[in-house]
Amino acid sequence: xxxAGHVRPALPVDLPAIxxxxxxxxxxxxxxxxxxxxxxxxxxxxxxxxRHPYGVWVADDGEVCGWVAVSAYDPKPCFxxxxxxxxxxxxxxxxxxxxxxxxxxxxxxxxxxGFHSLVNRVWANNEASIALxxxxxxxxxxxxxxxxxxxxxxxxxxxxxxILDDPGVPT
Numbered sequence: 325x326x327x328a329g330h331v332r333p334a335l336p337v338d339l340p341a342i343x344x345x346x347x348x349x350x351x352x353x354x355x356x357x358x359x360x361x362x363x364x365x366x367x368x369x370x371x372x373x374x375r376h377p378y379g380v381w382v383a384d385d386g387e388v389c390g391w392v393a394v395s396a397y398d399p400k401p402c403f404x405x406x407x408x409x410x411x412x413x414x415x416x417x418x419x420x421x422x423x424x425x426x427x428x429x430x431x432x433x434x435x436x437x438g439f440h441s442l443v444n445r446v447w448a449n450n451e452a453s454i455a456l457x458x459x460x461x462x463x464x465x466x467x468x469x470x471x472x473x474x475x476x477x478x479x480x481x482x483x484x485x486x487i488l489d490d491p492g493v494p495t
Contacts (some may be wrong), residue, residue: 329385341388448480
């Protein structure tokens with residue numbers, strides 16, 4: 325089933341679903357460096373830190389099936405127009421357009437909020453996230469070898485960047 329819902333700002337009532345989706349990614353060992361589940365309380369603190377110009381949005385088609393967060397890249401003032409982000413989709417909804425809808429809104433919101441550059445780190449074995457980055461015009465700007473150690477194995481990380489003022493950015 326293709327995603328036919330909408331993307332909206334996250335609300336505190338969404339925290340159980342946001343947490344469940346994140347914890348699925350923890351278990352799947354493909355996108356997050358957390359090694360154990362996080363609590364709804366910990367996610368509530370996290371949501372509270374995502375005040376304007378940052379934010380969290382959820383994909384909602386009657387239930388929350390994914391989310392994206394735009395966060396500070398670095399707290400130093402010279403990085404105020406650069407943000408990083410994370411996108412997570414419910415295991416049962418991956419490959420149905422949820423990530424695409426979230427990424428589209430995230431780029432629109434980041435642009436509207438005055439960001440110049442979006443950067444993110446993707447595990448080199450996460451083919452879906454790499455494809456989504458390329459779909460939206462992100463350029464691979466780095467490759468760090470054996471950056472993540474998980475379950476006794478090392479994983480490379482790729483770094484992607486999108487310049488939002490670039491007229492060639494797809495929407």
